[in-house]
Amino acid sequence: MNSKVSPLQKYSRAALAVLLGCALWETAQASEEFLSAKDSDPYRLGWMQGFPPKPEQLLKSADGSFFTFPGLRYSVSHMREFMPTTNVSRGIGAPSPLPKQQDDAIGELEFVPWNATEPMTIFDSLDANYTDGFLVLHNGKIVFEHYAGALAEDKKHAAMSVTKSFTGTLAAMLVAEGRLDEEALVTTYVPELKDSAFGDATVRQLMDMTTGLQYSEDYADPNAEVWEYSAAGSPWPKPDDYKGPEGYFEYLTQVKKHGEHGEAFGYKTINSDALGWVIARATNQSVDELLSEKIWRRLGMEQDAYYQVDSLGTPFAGGGLSAGLRDMGRFGELIRNQGQWQGEQIIPAAAIADIQQGGNPEDFAKAGYDKLTGWSYRNMWWVTHNANGAFAARGVHGQTIYIDPTANMVLVRFASHPVAANGANDPTSLPAYQAIADYLITQSTEE
Amino acid sequence: MNSKVSPLQKYSRAALAVLLGCALWETAQASEEFLSAKDSDPYRLGWMQGFPPKPEQLLKSADGSFFTFPGLRYSVSHMREFMPTTNVSRGIGAPSPLPKQQDDAIGELEFVPWNATEPMTIFDSLDANYTDGFLVLHNGKIVFEHYAGALAEDKKHAAMSVTKSFTGTLAAMLVAEGRLDEEALVTTYVPELKDSAFGDATVRQLMDMTTGLQYSEDYADPNAEVWEYSAAGSPWPKPDDYKGPEGYFEYLTQVKKHGEHGEAFGYKTINSDALGWVIARATNQSVDELLSEKIWRRLGMEQDAYYQVDSLGTPFAGGGLSAGLRDMGRFGELIRNQGQWQGEQIIPAAAIADIQQGGNPEDFAKAGYDKLTGWSYRNMWWVTHNANGAFAARGVHGQTIYIDPTANMVLVRFASHPVAANGANDPTSLPAYQAIADYLITQSTEE
Numbered sequence: 001m002n003s004k005v006s007p008l009q010k011y012s013r014a015a016l017a018v019l020l021g022c023a024l025w026e027t028a029q030a031s032e033e034f035l036s037a038k039d040s041d042p043y044r045l046g047w048m049q050g051f052p053p054k055p056e057q058l059l060k061s062a063d064g065s066f067f068t069f070p071g072l073r074y075s076v077s078h079m080r081e082f083m084p085t086t087n088v089s090r091g092i093g094a095p096s097p098l099p100k101q102q103d104d105a106i107g108e109l110e111f112v113p114w115n116a117t118e119p120m121t122i123f124d125s126l127d128a129n130y131t132d133g134f135l136v137l138h139n140g141k142i143v144f145e146h147y148a149g150a151l152a153e154d155k156k157h158a159a160m161s162v163t164k165s166f167t168g169t170l171a172a173m174l175v176a177e178g179r180l181d182e183e184a185l186v187t188t189y190v191p192e193l194k195d196s197a198f199g200d201a202t203v204r205q206l207m208d209m210t211t212g213l214q215y216s217e218d219y220a221d222p223n224a225e226v227w228e229y230s231a232a233g234s235p236w237p238k239p240d241d242y243k244g245p246e247g248y249f250e251y252l253t254q255v256k257k258h259g260e261h262g263e264a265f266g267y268k269t270i271n272s273d274a275l276g277w278v279i280a281r282a283t284n285q286s287v288d289e290l291l292s293e294k295i296w297r298r299l300g301m302e303q304d305a306y307y308q309v310d311s312l313g314t315p316f317a318g319g320g321l322s323a324g325l326r327d328m329g330r331f332g333e334l335i336r337n338q339g340q341w342q343g344e345q346i347i348p349a350a351a352i353a354d355i356q357q358g359g360n361p362e363d364f365a366k367a368g369y370d371k372l373t374g375w376s377y378r379n380m381w382w383v384t385h386n387a388n389g390a391f392a393a394r395g396v397h398g399q400t401i402y403i404d405p406t407a408n409m410v411l412v413r414f415a416s417h418p419v420a421a422n423g424a425n426d427p428t429s430l431p432a433y434q435a436i437a438d439y440l441i442t443q444s445t446e447e
Numbered sequence: 448m449n450s451k452v453s454p455l456q457k458y459s460r461a462a463l464a465v466l467l468g469c470a471l472w473e474t475a476q477a478s479e480e481f482l483s484a485k486d487s488d489p490y491r492l493g494w495m496q497g498f499p500p501k502p503e504q505l506l507k508s509a510d511g512s513f514f515t516f517p518g519l520r521y522s523v524s525h526m527r528e529f530m531p532t533t534n535v536s537r538g539i540g541a542p543s544p545l546p547k548q549q550d551d552a553i554g555e556l557e558f559v560p561w562n563a564t565e566p567m568t569i570f571d572s573l574d575a576n577y578t579d580g581f582l583v584l585h586n587g588k589i590v591f592e593h594y595a596g597a598l599a600e601d602k603k604h605a606a607m608s609v610t611k612s613f614t615g616t617l618a619a620m621l622v623a624e625g626r627l628d629e630e631a632l633v634t635t636y637v638p639e640l641k642d643s644a645f646g647d648a649t650v651r652q653l654m655d656m657t658t659g660l661q662y663s664e665d666y667a668d669p670n671a672e673v674w675e676y677s678a679a680g681s682p683w684p685k686p687d688d689y690k691g692p693e694g695y696f697e698y699l700t701q702v703k704k705h706g707e708h709g710e711a712f713g714y715k716t717i718n719s720d721a722l723g724w725v726i727a728r729a730t731n732q733s734v735d736e737l738l739s740e741k742i743w744r745r746l747g748m749e750q751d752a753y754y755q756v757d758s759l760g761t762p763f764a765g766g767g768l769s770a771g772l773r774d775m776g777r778f779g780e781l782i783r784n785q786g787q788w789q790g791e792q793i794i795p796a797a798a799i800a801d802i803q804q805g806g807n808p809e810d811f812a813k814a815g816y817d818k819l820t821g822w823s824y825r826n827m828w829w830v831t832h833n834a835n836g837a838f839a840a841r842g843v844h845g846q847t848i849y850i851d852p853t854a855n856m857v858l859v860r861f862a863s864h865p866v867a868a869n870g871a872n873d874p875t876s877l878p879a880y881q882a883i884a885d886y887l888i889t890q891s892t893e894e
Contacts, residue, residue, distance in 0.1 A: 048760050051696065051724060051727040051728060051733065051761070052694055052696050052697075052759045052760075052761060053759065053760070058759060059760075060758060060759075061531070061684075062683075062684030062685070062758065063684075078533075080527070080531065080532055080533070080534065080753075081531050081532070081533050081756055081760050082531055083531055084508070084527065084528050084529055084530055084531065085527055085528070085532070086525075086527070086528050087527065089601055089602075091601055092542060092600065092601045092749040092750060092771075093542075094541035094542065095539060095540075095541065153539065154536055154538055154539045155536075236509075236683060236684055237508075237509030237510075237683055237684075238509070247499055249498065249499050250499075277498060280498040281498060286498065302539040303539060303751075304750075304751065306527075309528055311507060311509065312499045312500065312505060312507075313495050313499075313500070313506075313528050314498070314499060324539075
């Protein structure tokens with residue numbers, strides 16, 4: 001953390017985790033030296049162990065320490081212990097077990113990381129990426145499952161910006177059901193956004209993040225909008241002299257325009273929060289309630305999930321979800337199966353088709369992701385447009401749900417990589433996923 | 448809330464809910480006029496509805512508004528949305544359903560409230576006591592179940608000081624298992640308490656609250672210890688000029704002695720927190736982990752439970768538990784069945800026998816509960832010593848688990864009575880429970 005910080009930055013530190021789920025750090029600090037996955041193991045480092053924990057093993061939200069590497073290796077699996085949260089109920093019925101047939105060969109598969117010459121095994125990539133949980137489903141069956149860090153089969157992990165894909169999926173579902181008009185202006189649903197940058201944007205532009213917004217998440221810049229956003233969304237009591245907006249919603253009403261809407265993809269978390277607001281107004285349910293009713297209660301989830309909330313109780317639609325690894329897998333399977341779950345149509349197939357077809361790669365190219373050539377962004381999903389038609393939910397520090405329809409594969413990874421930007425882990429992740437997909441396709445052929 | 452408040456009081460407001468679970472308000476303000484249960488219905492009043500909620504329907508933890516009647520009718524079922532919490536996992540297996548055979552005659556049963564001449568029905572007593580959830584188990588079967596307020600079968604409710612009985616049960620279990628020495632000094636387990644009032648107290652004295660402590664929960668007194676305790680236990684960041692103890696544990700090290708240990712019952716929440724600390728040191732597990740491992744994972748609970756935590760992550764062993772109504776019923780059944788659950792001995796029978804036999808009624812009488820004549824307190828349970836041998840867990844605002852072994856009855860009530868002290872609801876509660884027990888005994892005879 002920079003030692004020269006403005007008062008707003010200082011205050012915002014406590015809320016940084018609110019943001020980290022959404023940070024786009026253009027420059028992956030891959031050259032920095034970090035403790036290895038083994039050396040930064042949260043049990044080994046003893047975070048929050050002891051009664052009370054020793055000062056040097058204590059993580060606190062008040063000073064932001066809880067979300068600084070290596071402490072974040074603990075806190076990603078304990079978010080609710082640091083901030084208020086709202087429950088996403090699974091209901092009270094029996095969970096629907098996922099069949100399991102672990103295929104140990106998957107760990108031994110080799111792939112060549114980007115910019116490397118030597119191959120690496122899937123097993124080795126897990127630690128290279130500070131993986132906390134890794135799940136591979138093939139035709140709906142668990143073929144690989146692995147836990148590390150502070151995660152376990154009965155614990156939850158922060159999904160970071162993977163949350164956005166849930167928000168986008170809910171919106172796409174509402175569009176397909178005719179409950180939300182994607183061509184309508186955002187202000188049709190949220191009149192309070194009239195004088196903001198969102199005043200002349202459509203719901204579809206929010207859903208695809210093609211809005212033109214003056215909003216920087218450059219943490220090195222004390223004037224970046226991210227600090228005010230962070231302060232607004234913090235669940236902690238505001239200082240007496242605080243004059244800024246309170247809560248995500250009020251912040252959104254003050255966002256200024258930069259450029260035109262509809263011309264380029266620009267990955268800005270506030271689009272997801274604005275979409276969460278639109279969804280709440282269109283359905284009279286906040287995203288946590290809607291996710292529970294439409295998805296979580298209907299898939300036989302093993303665990304409840306939860307969202308972190310701001311000081312007004314608003315769930316953080318841009319990055320606040322925590323959930324179990326297998327439950328993320330169930331959601332991925334639902335998407336892979338065109339919205340069907342055990343024979344029931346949970347999400348209209350049209351909504352899934354719309355995610356899968358992707359957005360406009362030309363709009364995407366303007367955002368300058370030089371490693372994600374040919375990709376697009378649609379309904380808050382990242383679409384690779386590769387030969388297999390793979391698409392993914394992605395969150396900082398290595399969170400993903402990666403769906404490969406050709407390989408009938410759903411892959412979920414939770415991680416606590418020291419570098420937030422996925423540019424730091426993509427080189428040992430995306431080719432690994434492709435190697436697993438290739439292998440599973442072979443297996444299908446052999447079966 | 449008093450308009451003249453000290454800075455510590457002001458700061459502590461945010462943490463008041465931390466305390467209310469434990470407050471002994473000697474004078475029930477029964478003469479005050481409150482909105483009725485129907486008129487204070489949280490949905491009717493619209494708390495936290497809307498995106499964002501209107502200012503007059505907003506409840507916030509920062510200013511303590513969330514725990515002021517009538518807002519508390521909402522917040523008792525949404526504690527986690529206002530503060531950090533730690534999960535008590537049920538595991539991920541299928542829940543074990545409680546058989547149900549609703550007997551509507553129970554609602555029509557009549558009883559005469561204390562100090563009244565006219566009878567009242569059980570149904571009428573529910574609203575009279577601002578009941579949010581009411582469950583009666585007879586021989587392990589649900590015979591009456593009722594939800595109101597912000598509670599539902601798939602939601603959780605604050606248990607307030609009923610939490611203490613969980614802490615006391617865990618301790619009694621450890622004693623019976625030989626893992627905790629009830630005759631040992633508290634400092635055997637927690638040396639840090641050497642210079643506090645607890646320095647020469649035994650574990651047993653904590654368990655039965657027969658310690659002599661200088662500790663007042665008189666909210667009208669700005670010098671009452673409760674304010675410093677509240678400030679210490681608050682999960683919120685401390686003000687820059689705060690010099691007091693941080694967290695429950697540090698507060699306990701500073702408690703002063705008043706009188707002698709072992710001579711009289713004195714209901715002071717800090718005994719439960721000290722016992723929670725002893726348990727953590729004896730087992731190397733905090734009460735949330737131990738409760739999950741020993742109880743929550745073993746009874747086929749329908750929902751996870753949770754504890755609120757202080758700023759160091761310490762679960763509030765004196766009043767911080769929230770859980771589902773039926774899950775509280777499962778726990779009550781476990782106790783009623785001498786620690787057996789579906790044929791398995793979950794808690795040693797000796798521990799339950801020790802709870803049930805009660806403490807010393809003479810010690811209890813010195814505490815001056817003039818309506819609870821002949822009662823005692825043992826292992827943090829209230830023992831009536833009535834003809835049926837009933838005993839109970841009790842928490843402010845009307846929370847209870849009431850076990851009548853003669854009637855084979857377990858009764859659970861969650862409530863949000865405007866008056867914290869149970870003196871305000873006992874007159875329409877305790878005789879109601881007796882009437883239900885009498886009825887169930889008749890039913891057993893007829894069967």
